[in-house]
Amino acid sequence: MTDSQTASDETRRQVLYWRLLSRLFGTDEQPTLERASVAVVDDLGLPAALLDPGISVDNLVQRFPDLGAEFEGLMAEQDHEEGDEVRRAALVSKLLLNVFATGSGNVTAGQLEAWKQDAAWFERGMGCEPGGLRHSPGNEELAALLAGLEGDLVKRMHLREVLADPALARRLTPSMSLIEQLLRDKSNLSGVALANAKALIRRYVDEVAEALRTQVEQTSAGVIDRSVPPKRVFRNLDIERTIWKNLTNWSPEDQRLYVDRLYYKQTARRTTPARLIVVVDQSGSMVDSMVNCTILASIFAGLPKVDVHLIAYDTRAIDLTPWVQDPFEVLLRTNLGGGNDGPVAMAMARPKIADPRNTVMVWISDFYEFDRSQPLYDGIESVYRSGVKFIPVGSVNSSGQESVDPWFRKKFKDLGTPVISGHIRKLVFELKNFLA
Secondary structure, three states, X not given: OOHHHHHHHHHHHHHHHHHHHHHHHOOOOOHHHHHHHHHHHHHOOOOHXXXXXXXXXXXXXXXXXXXXXHHOOOOOOOOOOOOOHHHHHHHHHXXXXXXXXXXXXXXXXXXXXXXXXXXXXHHHHOOOOOOOHHHOOOOHHHHHHHHHHXXXXXXXXXXXHHHHOHHHHOOOOOOHHHHHHHHHHHHHOOHHHHHHHHHHHHHHHHXXXXXXXXXXXXXXXXXXXXXXOOOOOHHHEOHHHHHHHOHHHEEOOOOEEOOOOOOEOOOOEOOOOEEEEEEEEOOHHHHHHHHHHHHHHHHHHOOOOEEEEEEEEOOOEEEOHHHOOOHHHHHHOOOOOOOOOHHHHHHHHHHHOOOHHHEEEEEEOOOOOHHHHHHHHHHHHHHHHOOOEEEEEEEOOOOOOXXXXXXXXXXXXXXXXXXXEOOOHHHHHHHHHHHO
């Protein structure tokens, strides 16, 4: 490529990106940039619709199917053909414009769903499956930004009116931002609107539960009880150990191994159910963690020999154990918002500890307790010293973003039970280790 061609390509890329910035940060069109951008796109053989933010990426791909493959992995770290930088700049500009230029004012259900589809294309462009960016290491800030944009769109939508119209409600797809808004507003809903809200919550719960269940399905409740002698039946025969222990009986002359003792595998399992106590902060800042952990608790409650108890709290504590196997019912009984009073929750949780060394307590919170930090920590330390496996969880949300009181974080680290933060699979791993 000649120097003049390189300079020309750089100029055209600059035109496209300056046009993108003007659209992102200003509402007025810049005629010169618009005309120059149209000329660049036309010269590349790309459709002019690529520059129209009112046309979704989905619609664009439907009209021009060949573009679909070009959007896939467009912004991922991979090798790209030399000389296609201007074309890539035009396609990247389309993704960025449609996802990050969300405007202002009221939002319709159709606009929200169109944005979600564009966001899915953006994730494909980053080399992820739709919805997978939030699980991709190194992209936590970007995932949080997308979640924030979606939350803003949901707040700008007249959700009550949309839910009251079955046709509009059917256009909604459940997401964390939408579920949070539904949980906050459920007391103001009734009739058709409430029924549609419940249907959306139920759909989201079922989708998340299915994903989490695949992570938990290999969990085995109960450990091998070494105090119980193994049953001397053929299915328990430990062939490898039997051979190893009888190697001294090998006869070179006969070329045979003479076995004078058989060894069997121990299979007796712990008969006392493991007790799992989940305490969830239901203040507004913890909604993502609350939803995920409520669903996770219900999955473990369905395992044999696991006795699950669920407590939610803000300034008051509520025992949700009777409904623990149905996260949908649990979520309908929670009230988001308010402050934090961890000691109140601890007062409800401690009497549930019958056998400390057979109990795990999972405490999900950002641990911002205002003037109650020391009393809560004292209670936690006492529980931990009694033999309970205590797992503090600062964030088990979709994006992996974390916000934990630094004082508590240091205290838990010094105690030897550091805060788990990040994706919920980290908590699944810890619980599987305890129950295995």
